[in-house]
Amino acid sequence: MARSSTGASPAADQRVHVGRRVFLGIVALGAIGVAVGAKVQSGLSGVVGSSGLGGLLPGGDHFRIYSITGTLPEISDDQYRLEVSGLVHRPTTFTLDDLRALPRTTLVRDFHCVTGWVVPDVHWEGVRLSAVLDAVGVLPSARAVSFDSYDGLDTESLTLDQARLPDVIVADKMLGGPVTTEHGGPVRLYVAPMFGYKSIKWLSAIRVVDQVEPGYWEQNGYPVNGWIDGSTGPTDPGAD
Amino acid sequence: MQRTAGARRATVRILRFDLVQRSAHWANALLFGILMATALPLYFGSLGALVGRRGLVEQIHLWAGIALPVPIVVSLAGPWGRRMRRDLHRINCWTRDEIRWLRTFGGPSAPPVVDKFNPGQKLNAIFVGAAIVVMLASGCVLKWFSYFPLSWRSGATFVHDVFALVIFLVVFGHVGFALTHFDALRSMVTGWIDERWAARHAPEWLEEVRAEGGETEAPPSAPARLPRLE
Numbered sequence: 001m002a003r004s005s006t007g008a009s010p011a012a013d014q015r016v017h018v019g020r021r022v023f024l025g026i027v028a029l030g031a032i033g034v035a036v037g038a039k040v041q042s043g044l045s046g047v048v049g050s051s052g053l054g055g056l057l058p059g060g061d062h063f064r065i066y067s068i069t070g071t072l073p074e075i076s077d078d079q080y081r082l083e084v085s086g087l088v089h090r091p092t093t094f095t096l097d098d099l100r101a102l103p104r105t106t107l108v109r110d111f112h113c114v115t116g117w118v119v120p121d122v123h124w125e126g127v128r129l130s131a132v133l134d135a136v137g138v139l140p141s142a143r144a145v146s147f148d149s150y151d152g153l154d155t156e157s158l159t160l161d162q163a164r165l166p167d168v169i170v171a172d173k174m175l176g177g178p179v180t181t182e183h184g185g186p187v188r189l190y191v192a193p194m195f196g197y198k199s200i201k202w203l204s205a206i207r208v209v210d211q212v213e214p215g216y217w218e219q220n221g222y223p224v225n226g227w228i229d230g231s232t233g234p235t236d237p238g239a240d
Numbered sequence: 241m242q243r244t245a246g247a248r249r250a251t252v253r254i255l256r257f258d259l260v261q262r263s264a265h266w267a268n269a270l271l272f273g274i275l276m277a278t279a280l281p282l283y284f285g286s287l288g289a290l291v292g293r294r295g296l297v298e299q300i301h302l303w304a305g306i307a308l309p310v311p312i313v314v315s316l317a318g319p320w321g322r323r324m325r326r327d328l329h330r331i332n333c334w335t336r337d338e339i340r341w342l343r344t345f346g347g348p349s350a351p352p353v354v355d356k357f358n359p360g361q362k363l364n365a366i367f368v369g370a371a372i373v374v375m376l377a378s379g380c381v382l383k384w385f386s387y388f389p390l391s392w393r394s395g396a397t398f399v400h401d402v403f404a405l406v407i408f409l410v411v412f413g414h415v416g417f418a419l420t421h422f423d424a425l426r427s428m429v430t431g432w433i434d435e436r437w438a439a440r441h442a443p444e445w446l447e448e449v450r451a452e453g454g455e456t457e458a459p460p461s462a463p464a465r466l467p468r469l470e
Contacts, residue, residue: 018339019332019362023370030374030399034381037395063285072289115382116393182289223386 086208089137114195126171150202156215167192264315356445
């Protein structure tokens with residue numbers, strides 16, 4: 001047996017401190033990924049398209065479902081009611097059919113979460129929020145719109161000018177079908193120019209008010225104006 | 241000769257991991273378990289819808305993540321961390337043979353003579369250490385996103401997701417090896433490993449332990465259980 005009692009075997013002389021380099025290399029990979037990951041991901045999406053594969057890849061383009069309460073509110077189409085009240089001429093409770101009778105509109109936009117994930121080319125269908133507001137008649141003293149959710153906890157708000165943007169819709173269809181429970185169905189808000197948290201799910205009530213009431217996420221530190229481009233909003237110079 | 245020596249020394253076991261190292265390992269394992277268990281409902285919408293309470297799941301994930309470096313840093317830092325630091329040094333040091341073995345993905349050259357840890361174990365430890373840094377940093381970008389540009393948030397989401405996948409694979413591999421190498425697993429619980437195991441899996445380390453003396457002991461409660469070791 002070629003044992004040496006000194007412990008200084010020939011192999012020991014050749015040892016190199018490579019572990020530290022491997023460690024730093026992996027950390028550097030992570031740092032590079034943060035810097036260019038957005039481009040890599042959109043490149044990957046380009047390759048795999050919006051097929052099922054994209055949703056399976058880590059970092060793939062898929063919705064992360066957020067619910068701030070314990071359970072997702074299950075509301076059938078028949079049970080669904082949208083109560084519109086506050087500074088309006090005709091406070092109204094809409095059924096799903098009532099809503100669907102309003103002029104319909106469609107949108108195809110990327111869905112942006114404020115934490116950075118993006119779902120490209122999401123198809124949306126519904127009625128403009130402005131159409132709902134016009135249907136009930138907004139009083140001159142109104143300045144903002146507040147939203148409630150069937151989950152009983154989430155709230156949101158927009159200025160009246162933001163609420164009247166053509167790409168702010170009350171949606172009953174997305175991704176080519178009815179809005180599912182996990183996506184906030186049967187009816188949710190979709191505020192296209194802002195981050196996802198502004199698009200309140202399981203929309204239960206619209207209250208027209210005289211000032212902006214910061215919603216659930218804003219009370220938890222998110223910006224009240226969640227413009228995706230980070231500006232005060234090119235499509236709405238009056239806002240902010 | 242080696243076999244004879246091993247048979248004669250059947251009752252001798254040597255300390256592979258001291259209490260500090262074992263505590264650090266299992267605290268780290270517990271945190272990884274919590275993070276992986278909470279990661280699934282946070283990532284997979286259908287599972288998250290089933291579990292609900294996203295706020296609570298998020299908080300658990302967040303605090304377990306913040307605590308993640310604590311076991312390793314604390315176990316390395318103090319006067320109690322002598323063995324921990326020594327093993328860190330072993331993990332850092334690679335022989336030419338080991339590097340060649342790694343570069344050729346395990347073949348065709350003969351496996352290198354192993355010190356305390358084989359190249360796979362070293363790589364696992366290095367990856368876990370680096371992954372902790374990467375996950376902590378990218379997680380901070382996601383948690384405190386308002387301080388970072390949007391492209392960084394997207395990049396951090398990407399990195400957090402990709403590293404999470406690799407972590408799941410590595411951890412499953414690690415647990416798989418542990419469950420199929422029961423002696424090694426037991427040494428991470430009790431600290432002791434049979435000398436015959438060391439002769440086969442970590443011969444250079446065994447030499448080193450013998451040369452230094454003092455780390456070889458027959459644990460008091462051991463004799464009754466020893467015959468079942470192999």
